[in-house]
Every structure is written in C-alpha cells, then in structure tokens.
Amino acid sequence: MKVKELPAHGFEPLALPDGEREIDGVYIGDLLSWVMGRAQMDNAWITIMTNVNVIAVASLADTSCVILAEGVEMPADLVETALEKDINVLRSTQPIYETAIQLAGLIS
Amino acid sequence: MSEPLIFHFDVDGENFTSAGQASTQVKKNLRQLGLSPDIIRRVSIAMYEGEINMVIHADGGTADVGVTEEYVEIVLKDHGPGIPNVEQAMQEGFSTATDTIRSLGFGAGMGLPNMKRYTDSMEIDTVVGVGTTITMRVNL
Numbered sequence: 001m002k003v004k005e006l007p008a009h010g011f012e013p014l015a016l017p018d019g020e021r022e023i024d025g026v027y028i029g030d031l032l033s034w035v036m037g038r039a040q041m042d043n044a045w046i047t048i049m050t051n052v053n054v055i056a057v058a059s060l061a062d063t064s065c066v067i068l069a070e071g072v073e074m075p076a077d078l079v080e081t082a083l084e085k086d087i088n089v090l091r092s093t094q095p096i097y098e099t100a101i102q103l104a105g106l107i108s
Numbered sequence: 109m110s111e112p113l114i115f116h117f118d119v120d121g122e123n124f125t126s127a128g129q130a131s132t133q134v135k136k137n138l139r140q141l142g143l144s145p146d147i148i149r150r151v152s153i154a155m156y157e158g159e160i161n162m163v164i165h166a167d168g169g170t171a172d173v174g175v176t177e178e179y180v181e182i183v184l185k186d187h188g189p190g191i192p193n194v195e196q197a198m199q200e201g202f203s204t205a206t207d208t209i210r211s212l213g214f215g216a217g218m219g220l221p222n223m224k225r226y227t228d229s230m231e232i233d234t235v236v237g238v239g240t241t242i243t244m245r246v247n248l
Contacts, residue, residue, distance in 0.1 A: 033160075033218035036153050037225060041145065049213045056128035060135065060152045062145065085132065 001107055003044075003065045003088045009106060011067065011090040014074055015082035021064040026103050028096060032057045039063055044107075046092075046099055048072050055081045055089075064088065067103070069096040112174040112181075113141075119159050119186075121168025124212070130171050131156035141175060143248070150226040151180050151246050157219040158184040158242060164209055165189065166240065179228070182244045190236035198224065 004019030027039035028046045036057055039045055045063040047054065048070050055078060058066045065088035068074060074091065082089045092099040115137055117130035135152040143151075155171065162169040166188020174181040191197050198220050205215025224230050227244040234240040 030213055031216035031218070032213040033157060033216045033222055036157065037218050037222045041149060051212050052125050053128065053212060053214070056132065056156065060128070060131055060149070060156045062149050 003090075006065070006067075006090055006106075009102070011092055013088075013090050014068070015079050015087065015089045017083050017086045018088055021088065023064045023103075023107050026100055026107070027063070028100060036061050044103055046096055046103075048096070050074050050078060052078055052081050054078065055085055055087050058087045059085045065090060067092055067099060069094065069099045112176040115173045115175075117171040117173075119162050119168045119171055121163055121166065124163055124209075127160050127163045128156050130159055134173050137173075138175070138180070143180075147180065147246060147248060151182065154223045154226045154244055154246070155182050155184075157222045158182065158244075160214060161219050162186045162188070164205055164214065169239075177248070179245045179247045182227075182242075182246075184242045184244075185239070186241075187239040190238055190240055191232065191234040192236050194232050194234060
C-alpha cells in the first residue's frame with residue numbers, strides 16, 4: 001500500500017511530502033543506529049523517538065515513512081525538517097504493538 | 109580511467125542536531141550521479157554513523173567522499189581522543205557515549221559495526237591522543 005492511504009485508516013499525517021511511496025514491511029525501534037543497521041528500505045518505521053535526528057535516519061535508511069506511536073508529541077522543528085527532506089511522518093494514538101498489528105493487516 | 113570526483117565536508121563538532129548534513133548532501137550528489145538506491149543507502153548510512161561518531165567523540169572532523177568508476181571511498185578524519193581498543197569498539201553494543209547522547213537515540217554501540225556492515229572494506233587508523241582516520245569503500 002502507499003503511504004498516502006494511511007490517513008484513511010486513522011493515522012494522522014504530520015508531514016506527507018512523498019505520499020506515493022510504497023510500504024514494504026515494518027520495522028520498530030528507538031535506537032537510531034540499531035534502526036539504521038536493521039531496517040530495510042521502504043519499511044514503515046514505528047518509533048516513539050521524536051528528536052530531529054529521526055528525520056536524518058529515515059532519510060538515510062530510506063524508510064517509506066516514520067510512524068510515531070503512542071500519540072507522542074512531535075516538536076515543530078521535526079515537521080519542518082521532515083518537509084524539507086521529503087520524509088513522511090504520521091502519528092498513531094495506539095501503542096506500538098497495536099500500531100504494528102494494524103499495519104500488518106493493511107500491508108498484507 | 110577518469111579522475112575521481114571528490115566531495116569535501118567539514119563536520120561541525122558543536123552541533124549535534126545538524127549532524128548528518130554531510131551524509132545527506134552526499135546522498136543527493138550520488139543520486140545525481142545515477143548510482144543505485146542500494147549503493148546510495150549503504151554509503152550514506154556508513155557515512156552518517158561516522159559523522160555522528162565524530163560529533164559525539166571527537167569534536168568534529170572532515171569527511172571526503174571520492175567516486176570512481178569502481179567504488180565510492182569515504183575518508184573520515186578527526187583529531188579526537190583516538191580509539192584505545194579497536195576490537196572492543198567494533199563489538200555490537202559496546203559504547204562509551206554519555207547518557208545525554210543515549211537519550212537522543214544514539215550510543216547503541218552500533219556505529220562502527222554498521223559502518224563495517226554496509227561497506228566492502230573498512231580500515232581504522234587510530235592513535236590515542238592524536239586522532240582517528242577511517243577509510244571505507246563501497247564497490248560499484
């Protein structure tokens with residue numbers, strides 16, 4: 001499925017500059033180097049980390065989108081940087097586990 | 109063979125949140141050169157890890173990226189404290205990062221292992237008290 005289809009399923013779009021990207025798999029993690037080492041290209045990346053380095057990691061690891069779980073607050077500079085770097089960021093109010101289950105259902 | 113293209117960057121050791129600027133720029137440059145997404149991803153992740161290390165441990169440094177017809181070479185040079193035990197530093201999970209760095213999501217002890225994982229060769233030249241130079245290559 002494409003990233004732009006997520007808002008119809010309850011994911012709140014915070015920055016959606018590249019909504020045409022396809023989601024292929026899901027990766028969950030908050031330790032940024034761990035994510036860079038293990039996430040695959042085009043994965044949707046679920047995290048609760050919201051500092052600006054998240055955007056750099058999403059860009060370099062080439063994930064299709066960042067999904068902030070647990071309804072975490074996103075600082076304004078993160079939205080700005082995400083738009084600048086063409087990174088999709090969405091938010092889920094669900095806990096990480098439920099967010100992952102929902103995504104699994106959507107992309108299978 | 110034509111001369112390699114070289115991109116030079118100064119990595120600011122003061123500004124942790126802007127770390128990644130050089131790698132992001134390299135990603136753009138390599139994309140313009142038409143390299144494959146997989147190669148670009150490997151080069152930019154390896155370089156970003158190196159950049160972060162220079163910011164965390166060495167108060168910045170320089171990064172030079174050379175592109176030839178055969179490979180992309182990344183040379184990261186700093187005048188930081190050096191790495192006393194390279195073998196230990198290469199182990200996944202080993203980290204000397206502070207709690208502040210960890211709270212930003214770094215310090216997982218995956219930096220050097222990721223650099224090795226994503227490149228075809230990596231050499232570490234380090235002298236305690238003098239600095240570290242890391243040379244990595246990704247074959248095209």
